[in-house]
Each structure stands twice: as structure tokens, then as C-alpha cells.
Amino acid sequence: MELPPYATLGQKIWHYTFLTICGLIFFFLIAPILTIIPLSFNAENFFTFTPGMLAFDPEAYSLKHYRDFFTNSGWQQAMWNSIKIAPVATLLSVSLGTLAAVGLSQSHVPFRRLIMAILISPMIVPLIISAAGMYFFYSRIGLQGTYLGVVLAHAALGIPFVIITVTATLVGFDRSLTRASANLGAGPVRTFFRVQMPLILPGVISGGLFAFITSFDEVVVVLFVGSAGQKTLPWQMFIGLREQISPTILAVATILVVISIGLLTTVELLRRRSERLRGMSPG
Amino acid sequence: MTDSVPPARATGPDQFTGATPDNAIRDADRAKAGPVLAADGTPLKRSLNRALRAQKLRALMLIAPLLIFILITFIAPIADMLFRSVENDIVSQTLPRTVVELDRWDGEGTPDEETYRALAADLMVATELKNHTRLGSRLNYETTGISSLFRKTGRDIDEAGEIYMDQFVALDAAWEEPATWVSLMADPDWIAAQADWSARAEEAEAAQDAAATAEEARALEFTEPEPRFRLSGTARDALPRTSRIYQQFASVIRSEDGDSPTQEQPWAIVYQALYEDLSGGFTGESYDGAPARLLTRAADAVAAFDTLPVKEFFIENVDEDWGDPEVWGTIKAFSSPYTAGYFLSAIDYQLTPQGIEPQPDDQKIYALLFKRTMFMSLTIMFSCVLLGYPIAFLLSNLPLRTSNLLLILVLLPFWTSLLVRTSAWKVLLQQEGVINDILVWAGAISDFGRLQLINNQTGTIIAMTHILLPFMILPLYSVMKTIPPQYVRAAKSLGATNWTAFWRVYFPQSVPGIGAGCILVFILSIGYYITPEIVGGTTGTFISNRIAYHISQSLNWGLAAALGTILLALVLVLYYLYDRIVGIDNVSLG
Numbered sequence: 001m002e003l004p005p006y007a008t009l010g011q012k013i014w015h016y017t018f019l020t021i022c023g024l025i026f027f028f029l030i031a032p033i034l035t036i037i038p039l040s041f042n043a044e045n046f047f048t049f050t051p052g053m054l055a056f057d058p059e060a061y062s063l064k065h066y067r068d069f070f071t072n073s074g075w076q077q078a079m080w081n082s083i084k085i086a087p088v089a090t091l092l093s094v095s096l097g098t099l100a101a102v103g104l105s106q107s108h109v110p111f112r113r114l115i116m117a118i119l120i121s122p123m124i125v126p127l128i129i130s131a132a133g134m135y136f137f138y139s140r141i142g143l144q145g146t147y148l149g150v151v152l153a154h155a156a157l158g159i160p161f162v163i164i165t166v167t168a169t170l171v172g173f174d175r176s177l178t179r180a181s182a183n184l185g186a187g188p189v190r191t192f193f194r195v196q197m198p199l200i201l202p203g204v205i206s207g208g209l210f211a212f213i214t215s216f217d218e219v220v221v222v223l224f225v226g227s228a229g230q231k232t233l234p235w236q237m238f239i240g241l242r243e244q245i246s247p248t249i250l251a252v253a254t255i256l257v258v259i260s261i262g263l264l265t266t267v268e269l270l271r272r273r274s275e276r277l278r279g280m281s282p283g
Numbered sequence: 284m285t286d287s288v289p290p291a292r293a294t295g296p297d298q299f300t301g302a303t304p305d306n307a308i309r310d311a312d313r314a315k316a317g318p319v320l321a322a323d324g325t326p327l328k329r330s331l332n333r334a335l336r337a338q339k340l341r342a343l344m345l346i347a348p349l350l351i352f353i354l355i356t357f358i359a360p361i362a363d364m365l366f367r368s369v370e371n372d373i374v375s376q377t378l379p380r381t382v383v384e385l386d387r388w389d390g391e392g393t394p395d396e397e398t399y400r401a402l403a404a405d406l407m408v409a410t411e412l413k414n415h416t417r418l419g420s421r422l423n424y425e426t427t428g429i430s431s432l433f434r435k436t437g438r439d440i441d442e443a444g445e446i447y448m449d450q451f452v453a454l455d456a457a458w459e460e461p462a463t464w465v466s467l468m469a470d471p472d473w474i475a476a477q478a479d480w481s482a483r484a485e486e487a488e489a490a491q492d493a494a495a496t497a498e499e500a501r502a503l504e505f506t507e508p509e510p511r512f513r514l515s516g517t518a519r520d521a522l523p524r525t526s527r528i529y530q531q532f533a534s535v536i537r538s539e540d541g542d543s544p545t546q547e548q549p550w551a552i553v554y555q556a557l558y559e560d561l562s563g564g565f566t567g568e569s570y571d572g573a574p575a576r577l578l579t580r581a582a583d584a585v586a587a588f589d590t591l592p593v594k595e596f597f598i599e600n601v602d603e604d605w606g607d608p609e610v611w612g613t614i615k616a617f618s619s620p621y622t623a624g625y626f627l628s629a630i631d632y633q634l635t636p637q638g639i640e641p642q643p644d645d646q647k648i649y650a651l652l653f654k655r656t657m658f659m660s661l662t663i664m665f666s667c668v669l670l671g672y673p674i675a676f677l678l679s680n681l682p683l684r685t686s687n688l689l690l691i692l693v694l695l696p697f698w699t700s701l702l703v704r705t706s707a708w709k710v711l712l713q714q715e716g717v718i719n720d721i722l723v724w725a726g727a728i729s730d731f732g733r734l735q736l737i738n739n740q741t742g743t744i745i746a747m748t749h750i751l752l753p754f755m756i757l758p759l760y761s762v763m764k765t766i767p768p769q770y771v772r773a774a775k776s777l778g779a780t781n782w783t784a785f786w787r788v789y790f791p792q793s794v795p796g797i798g799a800g801c802i803l804v805f806i807l808s809i810g811y812y813i814t815p816e817i818v819g820g821t822t823g824t825f826i827s828n829r830i831a832y833h834i835s836q837s838l839n840w841g842l843a844a845a846l847g848t849i850l851l852a853l854v855l856v857l858y859y860l861y862d863r864i865v866g867i868d869n870v871s872l873g
Binding site for chain 2: 014022026028029030033035039046049096097100102107108109115122125126128129131132133134135137138140153156217220224234241242245249250257267268
């Protein structure tokens with residue numbers, strides 16, 4: 001994107017216009033998320049910058065919305081529900097998903113395309129349809145409104161992500177390593193845990209993070225499959241946004257942004273590590 | 284390998300003798316006849332097949348747990364939804380006799396007396412089981428007013444046949460006694476079993492009363508249910524109508540209230556059935572003793588009874604709507620266990636007694652909603668292309684270090700909670716929100732002319748473009764990264780202007796990325812629920828919001844399922860296209 005020294009005036013103008021446009025689009029992408037961070041420290045119950053905030057008056061900033069989040073029983077209950085549901089769902093989808101991805105990566109799998117399509121389908125089907133179907137079916141079999149029902153539903157939604165990331169990692173996997181291990185006398189289980197697993201671990205973890213965020217951030221399915229006892233953080237936010245919007249939501253949102261920055265960093269580091277392990281160029 | 288080579292066990296570079304795979308192949312090559320053998324002497328083909336089968340089996344066993352899991356937790360619910368979109372057994376289950384009788388009705392005028400009798404029996408049972416309101420609200424989706432008609436009928440149905448009950452009782456007070464009915468209707472074996480049961484129940488109760496502690500009493504509680512009622516063959520032959528409805532009566536009060544026919548006076552319509560049986564050529568031969576006397580006396584008297592046809596009872600005493608062919612037409616039209624009615628409603632048509640007709644204009648909402656969903660998804664898709672293309676272009680032309688840094692600005696929104704992004708837009712777009720404040724401050728609008736940016740289509744389009752933009756940028760970027768810069772340079776060196784080089788050389792190579800991104804964004808946006816629900820108001824909602832409404836508020840699950848099925852079909856077609864263009868294996872995440 002370097003501008004050559006012989007560029008004409010028109011080219012220069014176009015070049016800088018283009019950069020400005022890109023800058024504006026980046027601004028559009030990132031500004032909404034960044035705006036809510038200072039707003040969450042608002043001392044008033046407003047959703048806009050008060051004159052005091054613009055003047056950087058310390059009086060105009062406060063932690064009261066965060067205090068509210070950590071003391072309000074509704075929010076705390078929702079947070080604990082999220083913490084109870086997401087990891088279990090993640091564990092379920094990672095263990096089943098990794099196993100299946102290893103199976104799918106073998107060279108002779110009958111009906112491979114059909115199986116793949118079925119396993120990926122929770123990602124393709126719009127959430128509202130999954131939610132409707134699960135609501136109908138789970139109320140038939142008595143899972144609607146139970147903790148188990150929500151965990152199973154979330155595990156199903158997380159599985160495609162695990163399958164995709166783990167199969168992608170397995171594509172670069174050198175099969176001769178497992179043969180070498182078998183040659184040296186290791187059984188299939190030992191080979192899997194001592195040779196294959198350490199190499200595909202980055203993919204497994206990043207698949208797990210995707211599954212985790214899917215469950216942690218999911219609201220449509222839990223809204224239908226869950227009952228008041230399984231009210232998760234996104235559900236509580238959804239209610240807050242639809243009915244009585246309180247600035248506590250902004251405090252929660254800020255906390256979630258910090259969590260997602262953490263997750264993003266982890267996934268990025270894992271991706272690079274995985275590529276380095278497999279001897280691919282970074283990027 | 285030629286014939287001139289002398290036969291030897293070990294040839295070639297490895298010089299091994301014995302049964303190595305290589306030697307086996309060489310041996311097989313030399314032996315002109317017979318199948319190729321594996322090292323252990325079995326035909327190579329079979330040996331390979333066996334190995335392959337084991338491999339396939341192992342792979343399938345690894346996949347099986349997940350496949351079963353997904354089939355149960357995900358595919359079965361989807362199948363259930365598809366099934367519910369055509370399922371319609373509520374009418375034939377709640378009004379089984381009426382549906383059979385209605386078969387004879389030609390749709391003109393009102394059905395015959397027999398149909399009304401069946402309806403009375405069906406509704407009596409349904410009311411006792413408290414099913415009639417459910418059926419009423421189901422049929423109300425098709426013809427408004429039926430719900431209240433059913434509710435009203437449910438309140439009055441126990442009066443059906445009352446006129447006969449009064450006359451029978453006036454004739455002989457024994458008709459009021461449950462015991463009379465049991466002796467007429469029940470199988471002698473059942474009467475004996477019932478007597479035994481009630482004796483044991485009494486015994487248990489007495490023991491319970493005598494128990495010292497509450498705990499002991501609880502342990503002694505008599506939990507055995509009363510034996511299931513059985514009709515006597517005599518009653519079935521001599522009084523067919525009465526016995527049918529009486530049996531229903533016995534089973535309903537047993538299951539619903541835990542009552543026994545030995546304790547309860549039958550419903551009024553049982554007396555009506557008795558009247559019908561007795562006036563329709565009854566001969567008292569099959570009975571003997573006291574019941575026979577009672578019956579013959581009644582049979583002689585019925586000719587002089589005051590009568591009230593059931594049809595008249597329904598139309599005059601309950602509601603004149605029961606004489607409305609439209610009500611009957613609706614019941615008949617929805618009497619089959621499967622219906623296309625929900626799908627027709629989902630595309631603004633309705634199933635009427637006269638066939639398939641378009642909905643009245645003021646009730647046509649789904650075609651509009653589908654069109655709006657399409658229009659808004661396309662708008663969102665185009666805005667995503669418009670905003671995503673320059674970013675992807677910039678990222679793919681920058682040095683890797685810089686582009687990785689800028690990519691974080693794309694990935695951060697991608698990883699941020701959907702609710703966070705939606706709440707951000709809700710805060711920003713409000714009339715008292717940040718964007719309007721800035722515009723007022725900059726003098727672009729006056730304080731009174733604040734823009735309405737939320738709770739309409741604008742709000743949905745802005746917020747969803749922001750939310751789905753990363754899904755456009757990422758596939759575009761991954762395609763653009765692979766476009767070699769040489770072609771554009773070559774075009775320029777051949778005299779193309781910057782624009783021509785871009786438009787004729789670079790752009791066509793980026794089209795697969797645009798296709799992938801567009802389909803992805805479109806698939807995601809037509810099924811979106813949360814964001815339109817929060818920022819869309821009434822004009823910016825999608826078909827998915829309507830599905831949610833039918834599930835949780837109007838409770839018209841069948842229509843929700845039909846709308847969902849249509850949406851699913853649409854998404855699957857798009858997904859198929861996506862698979863053809865991009866390949867599902869090439870989906871990459873971040």
C-alpha cells in the first residue's frame with residue numbers, strides 16, 4: 001500500500017481518501033464497543049455523556065453500576081447460572097467433538113459428507129429454528145426448563161465449532177507420527193494421548209473456547225429451553241434491554257468485553273503456536 | 284519384471300528373504316495365474332478389504348457417540364418441528380364421533396341430528412377432561428369466535444339431555460340411583476371385583492384409623508386403584524347407545540376424579556341415550572328381575588315423553604352459532620389428522636370449507652414479513668460488502684505485521700458478546716443517545732428534530748450491519764490474501780489505468796470471496812432474532828420474531844413450526860449454494 005514516489009496528484013488524493021474511508025469503517029466497527037466502556041462509569045443513570053464526564057470531572061464518574069452488578073441478586077444469580085452451564089456444555093462438546101473429528105480425519109470414512117453435514121448443522125440452522133424445535137421436542141421428553149436440557153442444547157450448538165477447528169488442525173497432522181508410535185509399540189489410546197493430542201491441543205483448546213463463548217453468549221435457545229431457574233447472563237441482559245434498561249447493563253457489557261479480549265488473545269496465541277508446531281508460516 | 288529374471292525369493296534392493304509384503308507382491312507378479320496373495324497367503328484383495336473394513340469401523344466408532352448425541356439433541360427437535368407444522372390430530376382426538384358423523388355432511392345447511400348427538404357426547408367428555416378450550420383455541424386460529432363458542436358450550440353441555448333425565452326420575456326415583464345404573468350396565472364379574480375392592484379399601488381405612496402414629500397410617504394407605512369398569516354383554520346388545528356413553532362416563536370419572544360409577548349419578552346425556560335406545564325398538568327380553576321391570580316400564584313410558592332434539596338444544600339453548608355452516612365447515616376442514624392449514628396460513632392463505640382461499644387483505648401479514656425479511660437481509664448484505672470490501676482489500680495489501688494488528692479491530696467485535704454489541708447500539712441510537720447528542724452539538728440537527736434511529740428498520744440495519752460485518756471481512760480477506768499481485772502489475776505495465784487494472788483484473792479474482800461472504804451474511808441475517816427484537820420496534824422485525832411470538836405468546840405452535848420450516852428450507856437452499864461455491868470444509872474461524 002506504499003504510495004510510489006511518482007504518484008500523480010489524483011492518485012495521492014485517491015490514496016488518502018481510501019485510507020480515510022478505511023479509517024472510518026474501522027471506527028464504525030470498534031467505536032460502539034469502546035463507547036460503552038466510559039459510559040459504564042457514569043455517576044448518573046443516563047446513557048449519554050453528562051457535561052461532567054466530558055469535563056473529566058471525577059465526581060461525574062463512579063463505580064455504582066458495577067456495585068449494583070455485584071450486589072443485585074438477579075444479576076448474581078444469572079452470572080452463576082452462566083458459570084454453571086457454559087463449562088459443562090463446553091466439556092461435553094469438546095470431548096465428543098474431538099473424538100469425532102479424529103474419526104472423521106481417517107482416510108476411509110463411509111458417508112463422510114453426510115455425517116459432516118449433520119454434525120455442522122447446528123451452526124447452519126438459524127438459532128430461532130433450533131430454539132423452536134428444541135422447545136417442542138424437549139417439552140415432549142420432559143427436558144424443557146431443566147438444567148440438563150439447557151446444557152445438552154448448548155453442547156449441541158458448540159459442537160460444529162469444535163469439529164471445524166479440530167479437523168482444520170488435523171489437516172496438517174503428519175500421519176507417519178502415529179505410525180511411528182505404533183511401530184514403537186504404543187497402543188491406539190496411548191498414541192492418541194501421547195502423540196496426537198499434544199499436537200492438536202491448540203486446535204482443541206480454541207475449539208473449546210469457541211464452544212464456550214457460544215454457550216456463554218447464547219440467549220435465543222436458553223430463552224426457550226430454559227426456565228426462570230436457568231436464567232443466564234445474556235438472558236438477564238436481554239430482559240433488561242427489552243423492558244427496563246438500566247445502566248448496570250453497560251457495566252456487565254464492559255466486563256464481557258474484557259473477557260472477550262482475553263479470549264481473543266488466547267485464541268490468537270494458540271493459532272500461532274499451532275502453526276509453528278506444524279511448521280507453517282505464521283499469518 | 285520380465286521372464287528372463289530367474290525366480291528367486293529375494294530380489295531388489297532390500298535383499299530380505301521370507302514373507303515380506305514386497306516379496307509377496309513379487310511372487311504374485313511372477314505367478315501368472317491365480318490372485319495376488321498377501322504375505323500370509325490370503326488373497327491380497329481380501330486381506331486389504333479386511334484391513335479397510337476394520338479401519339472404517341474404527342472411524343465410525345469414534346464418530347458414533349457424537350452422531351447419536353447430535354441426532355437426539357438437535358436433529359430430533361428439528362424433525363419434531365417439521366412434524367408439528369402438519370400435525371393436526373386435536374380435532375379428531377377431541378371430537379372422534381363427530382368427525383366420523385360429519386363425513387356424511389355435504390357442507391350445505393346444518394348437519395343431521397345424529398351429528399349433533401355425537402357432538403354432545405364428544406363435548407361432554409371433552410369438557411370433563413377440560414380439553415374443549417384447547418380445541419376451541421386451536422380452531423379459533425382458523426375462524427375467530429370458535430374459542431368463545433366452545434367455552435360457552437362447555438358451560439352448558441351438562442344440560443344436554445336434562446329434560447330426559449328429569450322425566451326418567453319422575454317416572455321412578457330409582458333412575459337417580461347410581462346402583463340402578465351399575466346393575467343395568469356393569470359386567471357381573473366387575474361388580475364382584477369392585478365389591479371386593481371397596482371392602483378391602485374400607486378395611487385399610489379402618490386399620491389406618493386404628494394406627495398409632497401418622498407414619499404408620501401413611502404406610503397403611505390404600506393406593507390400589509378401583510378395577511377398570513367393564514360393560515356387560517347384555518347391556519351392550521340391548522342398549523347400544525347408552526352403554527357406549529356410560530362406559531365413557533365410567534372411565535372419565537375414574538381417570539379424572541378417581542370416582543366410581545357406583546357412587547356417581549350418570550351425566551344427563553346418558554339418560555338421553557337411554558331414551559333413544561328405548562324409543563328405538565327396545566325389547567326387554569335380555570334382562571330379567573328388577574332391572575327388567577324398570578326398563579320395560581320406562582320403555583312403555585318414553586313414547587309419551589316431552590322431547591328436545593339435540594340439534595335444537597345446541598342452536599336454541601346453547602348458541603345459535605351451532606347452526607352456522609361455517610363453524611361446521613371449519614371443524615370438517617380440520618378433521619383430518621394432518622393438515623396443510625398451517626403452511627397456508629404462513630403464506631397468507633386459509634383452508635376454508637370451500638377450499639383454499641387467500642386471507643382477507645387486513646390479515647395478510649406473512650408475505651409482507653417474508654418480503655421485509657428478504658429486503659432487510661439484502662440491504663444488510665450489500666452494506667456489508669460495501670464496508671467490508673475496502674477493509675479486506677487494505678488488510679490483504681498491507682505488510683503482515685500491520686495487517687495482523689488491524690485484524691484485531693475486526694476480530695474484537697467478532698468475539699464480543701452479541702448482547703454487548705446490541706446494547707451498545709441501543710444506547711448509541713436512542714433519541715437522547717450519543718449519536719443524536721453529537722449531531723445536535725455539531726449543529727447538524729436541531730434539539731427538537733432529533734432523528735428516530737431506533738425501533739425501526741434503520742436501527743435494525745445499522746446494528747446488524749455492524750454485527751455481521753466481520754463475517755463478510757474474514758472470508759473476503761482469506762480470498763484476497765491468495766490473489767497474486769503480479770497480475771495487477773502486469774495489467775498496469777500493459778497500459779491499464781489503476782481503475783481498469785482493479786476492475787478487470789483484481790476484482791474478478793475476489794468474486795469468490797464476495798460470494799462466500801454474501802451467502803454467509805445473508806444466511807445469518809434472515810434467521811436473526813435478538814437484535815431486531817431489541818432495536819427493531821414494530822417495523823424492523825424479521826420473520827423469526829414472529830416465530831418467537833407464536834411460540835411464547837399466541838401459542839399457535841403449528842403456525843410457528845410452519846414458518847420455521849419455510850425459513851429452514853430457505854436457509855438450506857442457500858447453504859447448499861454455499862457448499863457448492865465455497866465448500867463446507869473450507870469454513871474457517873478467525
